[in-house]
Amino acid sequence: MRERSYDSAAESLRSYVSETTDCVMGVAPEMFSAAPETAVVEDLSACAGTAVFNKDIDQLPDTGPVSVRQSSVAVSGRVTGDLLNLTFYTQASGVEEAGVTEYRTILATCWEIALVESSDQPEKTAGAPCDEALVERMNPSEVVPYVDIE
Numbered sequence: 001m002r003e004r005s006y007d008s009a010a011e012s013l014r015s016y017v018s019e020t021t022d023c024v025m026g027v028a029p030e031m032f033s034a035a036p037e038t039a040v041v042e043d044l045s046a047c048a049g050t051a052v053f054n055k056d057i058d059q060l061p062d063t064g065p066v067s068v069r070q071s072s073v074a075v076s077g078r079v080t081g082d083l084l085n086l087t088f089y090t091q092a093s094g095v096e097e098a099g100v101t102e103y104r105t106i107l108a109t110c111w112e113i114a115l116v117e118s119s120d121q122p123e124k125t126a127g128a129p130c131d132e133a134l135v136e137r138m139n140p141s142e143v144v145p146y147v148d149i150e
Contacts, residue, residue: 002105005096007094010144013071013091014150016072017088019070024047025115025120031044032115045074050073052075071090073134083114083116084115085112086112089134092108093105105141106142108130108143110146111146112125127145
C-alpha cells in the first residue's frame with residue numbers, strides 16, 4: 001500500500017509543479033512590469049501561497065496553516081538584471097485504501113525557476129534547498145529531491 005500511495009503522491013507532485021510553472025509563466029509579464037515587491041506578490045498569489053514570500057517563517061504566528069495555492073508556496077524571489085528567480089515549496093498527497101486501512105503519503109519538494117524578461121520560456125528550473133522551518137511547519141511525510149520528480 002505504501003508504494004502505491006507514494007507513486008500517487010509523486011505523480012500529483014509532478015503535476016502540481018508543472019501547473020505552478022505554467023501559472024508563473026502566465027503572470028511573468030506582469031511581475032516584470034511590477035516594480036515594488038508587493039505588486040509581484042499580488043501577481044504571484046494567483047499561482048502559489050504568498051504568506052511566507054521573502055519572510056522568515058519563524059517570525060510568522062505559529063497558529064494556522066501556511067497559505068497554499070495549487071499545492072505550492074512561493075518562498076522567495078529576487079530580481080537580478082532582467083532575470084527573476086523564484087523559489088517554491090510544493091507538496092502533494094497520495095492515498096491508498098484497502099478495506100478499513102488507509103495509507104497516506106505526503107511528498108514535498110523545493111524548486112526554483114528563473115525567468116528572463118524577454119522570453120516566454122523559463123531560463124531554468126532546478127531543485128532548491130528547502131527551508132527547514134517551512135518543512136517542519138508543513139510536516140510532509142517525505143521531502144524528495146526535485147530531480148526525482150522531473
